[in-house]
Amino acid sequence: MQHAPARSGADGRAQPSLGGQLFWAGELDATGRALVVAGNIAGAATLTATGDSDTQRQAVRDGIVDFLVTSLDEALRILKNEIRKHATVAVCVGAALDGVEGEMVERGVRPDLVRKDGIGAADEDERRERAGGLEVEPLGMKALVAWSVEQSPALWLPRLDALALDCLEADDADAQRWLRGAGRYLGKLSRGEHLVWSDRAFASRFIERTLDQVRNGTIKVRGRIQVSVGMACEEHRFGPME
Numbered sequence: 166m167q168h169a170p171a172r173s174g175a176d177g178r179a180q181p182s183l184g185g186q187l188f189w190a191g192e193l194d195a196t197g198r199a200l201v202v203a204g205n206i207a208g209a210a211t212l213t214a215t216g217d218s219d220t221q222r223q224a225v226r227d228g229i230v231d232f233l234v235t236s237l238d239e240a241l242r243i244l245k246n247e248i249r250k251h252a253t254v255a256v257c258v259g260a261a262l263d264g265v266e267g268e269m270v271e272r273g274v275r276p277d278l279v280r281k282d283g284i285g286a287a288d289e290d291e292r293r294e295r296a297g298g299l300e301v302e303p304l305g306m307k308a309l310v311a312w313s314v315e316q317s318p319a320l321w322l323p324r325l326d327a328l329a330l331d332c333l334e335a336d337d338a339d340a341q342r343w344l345r346g347a348g349r350y351l352g353k354l355s356r357g358e359h360l361v362w363s364d365r366a367f368a369s370r371f372i373e374r375t376l377d378q379v380r381n382g383t384i385k386v387r388g389r390i391q392v393s394v395g396m397a398c399e400e401h402r403f404g405p406m407e
Contacts, residue, residue, distance in 0.1 A: 183209035183307060183362065184251035187244060189269075189276035192262045193220055196358060198229050200280060201255050203309070206343055207362040209278070210248045212240055216261040230257040237268045278309060278393060306394050310368045311360035312375075314388035315404070321386045322359050325375065329361060332370040337363060368392045372401050379403050 186209050190200040193215035201224075204211035213230065215221060224230045231254050234240050240256045247254040258265050312329075314321045326344055333340050340363045347359060361367075371390065378384040387404025 183207040185248055186277035187212065187248060188278040189280060191280040193224055193257055199358060199360065201229050203360055203362060205253055205255055208253045210244050211255040212244060214258040214260055214262050214265040221257060221259050224257060230255045232256045233259055235259055237265055306365055307362060308365050308368050309360060309362055309393040310371060311358055311391045312388060313358040314386045316386060318356055326359055328374055329371050332367055332374055333363060365394055375403050379405065
């Protein structure tokens with residue numbers, strides 16, 4: 166995974182971005198739409214796909230994607246130019262997900278970041294097994310961290326958001342601003358799952374603090390935290406024992 170250039174945050178300090186990196190958001194379902202928005206905020210070049218014509222048109226109307234194309238080749242031409250310029254762009258291929266992923270494999274397309282259930286996840290699981298399950302990514306590497314709960318999201322997601330804010334570094338202004346404004350950015354998409362771009366160090370703190378609050382009875386709902394770092398994807402489930 167290549168290092169993205171720094172950009173200025175709200176406090177004038179250099180902030181890391183995902184400019185120049187390709188993010189495969191998978192199917193343009195509700196989660197995919199939220200991931201595309203997050204990718205746009207983080208400065209990534211995002212690729213997604215769906216064969217549903219209504220979903221395609223709605224994504225264009227809502228401004229979720231910048232380009233709706235009919236083939237992977239056309240999408241890659243757009244993405245290549247924008248990645249070279251470290252520009253933000255979101256491209257949707259209007260075709261079935263399995264077909265697009267198959268073409269990506271054939272063409273050797275290797276995204277820098279992938280959705281947990283996206284292309285490359287199985288290969289990464291095999292690599293992790295060979296490495297004995299050890300984490301090999303530096304704690305400072307950018308990570309997409311997403312969390313959801315099984316019930317009462319209006320009650321529990323804001324509590325997890327507050328916990329996530331406490332776990333962010335003081336100078337991570339972009340992630341703080343995103344968390345505080347995610348409801349405005351995502352609209353109704355934010356009701357089921359919240360997410361933020363930060364790094365592995367934040368992810369580790371957030372998971373540890375969440376599990377601590379489950380153990381002391383502060384969090385009384387079952388849920389999951391997903392962490393995507395480059396091609397590596399993890400899922401951590403939490404909640405009271407039945």
